[in-house]
Amino acid sequence: MRGKLIFLGIYTSLLMFFVLFINVSVLAGIKDGLVGYWPLDENGKDLAGKSEGKLEGGAKWVKNGRFKGAVELDGTTGCVSIKGFTLTTIELTAVAWVNGWIQGPWAGIMCSRNDPTTFWVGITDQNTLSYVWNNNSDKTWGWRQGPMLPQDEWAMTAITIDKDKAVAYIYTDAKKLQSAVNKIEHIEQTIADNLKIGRDECCGDNRHIKGIMDEVMIFNRVLSENEILQLATKGLAVENKDKLTIKWGEIKQQ
Secondary structure: HHHHHHHHHHHHHHHHHHHHHHHHHHHHHOOEEEEEHHHHHHOOOOOOOOOOEEEEEEEEEOOOEEOEEEEEEEOOOEEEEEOOEEEEOEEEEEEEEEEEOOOOOEEEEEEEEEOOOOEEEOOOOOOEEEEOOOOOOOOHHOOOOOOOOOOOOOOOEEEEOOOEEEEEEEEEEEOOEEEEOOOOOOOOOOEEEEEEEEOOOOOOEEEEEEEEEEEEEEOOOOOOHHHHHHHHHOOOOOOOOOOOOOOOOOOOOO
């Protein structure tokens, strides 16, 4: 009997180790191509590079993020300004958690104004998630079929851009992962060194997010739907550019 119990204990431990190993391996693979990662844990450090974010206007660090700390934006002047981040790519994934609402149509979740090569991820005049690419083509920002952003509820927004399509994702605890596809060709484009989180400075300066933002990430590759879901449900934390290690078990969802 004792031998059976010992065997059962060893078997259970090995099974738990195997499950943990598989989950850690999946998350470790997600970090491939991560070129900008701002956890916003009460600071603007970029854990995938050296592009530090600074608070502007009515923005402040808070402790009640989706994962640990976050930034709270007042919806009028507040944003996080990223200096030193540039990227030229044809493949992209942009991710951010939002809990709040827009102060006007076309509010920017993240935006780098450099017309005509503006990069923008935000909310349209129909409250749907969209993006700007292809030299400010209306086939990108004019695409309004993305998932809708819920008001005052934690939602992970993600846009993936590939050569022949873009996909908009929104994850919430209530509705899980929703997505929509914009099937058009995309060209190589550059994200200029004036990235803003939570604000688009264009057109009357009312394109703001009011609320809390957390876990902003940019990849120079297209994440799969499964990887997007993994980010939404398990999160990601890395140490720095040279040692991108998963801190398994240290992610605390508020």
